């Protein structure tokens with residue numbers, strides 16, 4: 001299958017390993033990945049900070065960049081959620097009905113990585129090998145906006161060599177919340193502290209999730225505390241093989 | 245312009261987009277969906293610290309007498325069946341609140357009981373009396389006939405007349421105000437006994 | 445601020461409790477330093493989440509009930525004028541008197557006047573969000589009337605000269621030993637040997653209020669609902685203080701927001717299932733009282749219903765924002781909110797704390813007066829899933845953020861970011877330039893606010909040597925055997941840089 005790849009601005013700029021892993025994984029599964037280089041950012045930061053009008057060009061850009069592909073994958077539950085639940089709303093508030101319906105249409109063909117693998121490509125065992133103790137944090141937007149459910153866990157359970165340990169209070173927010181982390185830093189870090197306590201309590205050496213944004217937040221806290229736990233995007237685990 | 249007109253005008257102005265709302269979907273279990281299960285009712289009553297006694301009508305008076313101390317005063321509504329009244333019971337005839345509060349127990353009938361939630365509803369019929377009489381005494385004894393038990397809240401709503409004064413009771417007085425744990429016994433009766441009749 | 449008569453209007457300033465004197469982040473900063481507060485909140489919210497989850501799981505049709513509740517509430521708002529007129533007619537037929545209060549000042553004046561007419565200098569009160577919202581207690585006190593809060597948690601707040609911090613359990617921020625200390629300090633005639641055992645504390649409140657219940661002739665209540673087709677009002681409670689107030693006095697005055705009306709008696713079959721399970725986590729709360737006007741010989745013989753606007757019509761006028769008026773004040777959204785759990789209710793500055801407060805208060809007052817509240821959320825979405833009437837609080841927060849007047853520096857930065865992100869070539873060079881930020885180091889030395897907020901407790905990620913975009917381009921020019929680069933013939937939109 002030919003799959004368009006929306007890398008997200010964060011993975012593109014700061015976490016290219018997650019984006020590269022997505023490409024490697026899909027190619028290993030025999031699919032063709034294309035990266036339309038007109039893409040930039042989904043505009044979620046603008047929308048969630050109260051700048052819907054400023055986000056309009058980004059909504060339009062996303063729709064016009066990915067309109068021509070049957071399937072687009074995004075390695076982020078949060079960006080997938082924004083595209084699905086916010087793009088058409090912004091388009092109809094500040095753009096026009098035509099853009100709104102195009103945005104909705106493209107959004108319906110946009111999948112978060114675990115959704116693409118399980119719902120579209122119908123694969124649970126991606127042939128990965130990852131000999132580490134791993135705990136999975138289901139990020140809020142994956143869980144409650146994009147509603148990926150247990151798909152990431154189903155994928156992880158099939159990974160060979162993995163020691164998957166359950167994260168206590170997994171569904172609690174890590175405190176990132178985009179600009180929330182900047183506008184309410186004390187509350188955000190108080191939430192992070194509890195998340196980190198829970199992660200450390202698992203004894204895992206890797207914390208994984210489907211969003212680089214939350215991982216950046218959690219990783220920033222783990223690094224500050226020298227907790228000895230790494231953050232790794234779900235795609236990187238699924239892309240790992242015995243030979244890599 | 246009166247405040248009434250002002251507010252209604254404001255509401256109409258606020259609705260200038262004329263929202264159209266479809267009929268509410270009611271896909272939940274409606275009234276009549278299931279027969280009541282008396283064991284569920286008992287389980288739920290006991291869970292919320294009511295005491296349940298399964299007795300025949302003829303045993304009501306003696307059972308109530310056994311629940312109050314020797315010579316205790318039992319208040320009853322004026323329309324309570326004679327055979328249920330323990331010896332020495334006194335009937336409400338517009339008593340002052342302090343006389344009511346001085347009763348050791350109050351004995352009433354009920355209108356409806358909801359098995360699923362362990363709730364008993366009083367509707368101020370003559371066998372249940374004014375709302376205040378079941379409020380001030382520290383012990384409330386309710387006689388319930390099996391045919392008054394329904395399965396669910398929708399069943400109860402279907403049976404009740406909203407224009408009567410209604411008191412829905414689920415266990416004795418309680419509070420969740422201290423650390424969000426349920427603690428029995430604040431202002432209402434601290435003891436709730438339910439006499440579930442075995443002979444309709 | 446001048447308004448046109450008959451146009452939806454926000455709640456007036458200078459009265460009531462809808463506006464804090466500090467922004468949310470400022471108030472939260474203090475609350476976060478209070479470890480005891482956080483322990484109390486965590487304990488209480490964890491308890492209630494567990495209880496609520498258990499009794500909700502007992503109902504096979506919970507989601508259908510939520511759908512019904514949400515739709516009924518949307519229908520209420522759509523036909524609000526007719527329903528209010530119908531309610532007024534039914535209550536009046538049943539012997540009640542209906543008053544209309546455009547705002548807090550008018551409601552306070554109506555209630556104060558009604559109490560004065562009775563000649564009583566004291567009223568007993570059942571916990572009510574509406575009367576807290578309008579600052580009724582202060583208005584009564586100013587008129588020489590003593591309001592006595594009879595709900596245990598309200599009593600704890602009143603005796604402790606404190607402020608409520610939760611919709612349902614206003615003293616949730618207090619644990620049992622703090623409550624004992626407050627009672628020992630401020631409850632007249634309390635047993636000095638009082639322990640902190642909850643039943644003992646409850647019994648102390650019972651003894652303390654008994655005499656007041658029996659000797660006060662006027663009560664003030666709120667209402668959880670009013671049924672338009674029967675004129676029935678209802679108060680859902682636990683302790684029996686509600687029954688006392690609604691049954692014993694001669695005069696009952698009920699203050700209710702106009703959005704609380706329900707069309708039909710049958711609608712209660714939905715809300716009496718939704719409310720207790722999502723509120724106190726019980727299958728049913730201990731007591732619910734329902735009354736219709738006046739019943740001769742039973743309960744108060746004079747009944748007044750005060751219908752309150754106080755900004756509700758302003759909320760109603762925003763088609764996207766009006767769903768905040770569906771709220772049945774169950775407080776489930778507070779109990780699941782990770783922000784509320786850390787900051788407590790006082791940080792929100794309004795009687796409506798937590799997620800619902802963050803969307804309701806700014807709408808009642810106008811967003812300018814509560815501009816920090818829509819940002820008091822990480823948008824985690826737990827509130828939406830918990831809400832029994834399916835209020836999409838995260839979307840409402842995003843909607844309100846869009847109406848906030850933003851700081852100039854932030855506006856400039858966001859505009860610049862949007863400009864860059866809409867120009868891929870410029871964006872790619874900005875990505876490369878951003879690597880210069882590595883100079884700040886992972887601890888972000890010397891970064892200006894708001895970025896310094898990040899590095900207060902979190903390291904910055906290490907900047908990679910190469911962006912994904914550059915990696916992709918490089919790979920396309922030196923294809924690996926296994927890769928499938930984008931076909932060169934692929935049509936691309938002309939790039940503006």
Ligand code: SF4
Nearest residue numbers: 771772774775777831
């Ligand atoms: S918004 Fe929903 S969850 Fe929150 S208090 Fe209101 S009804 Fe309950």
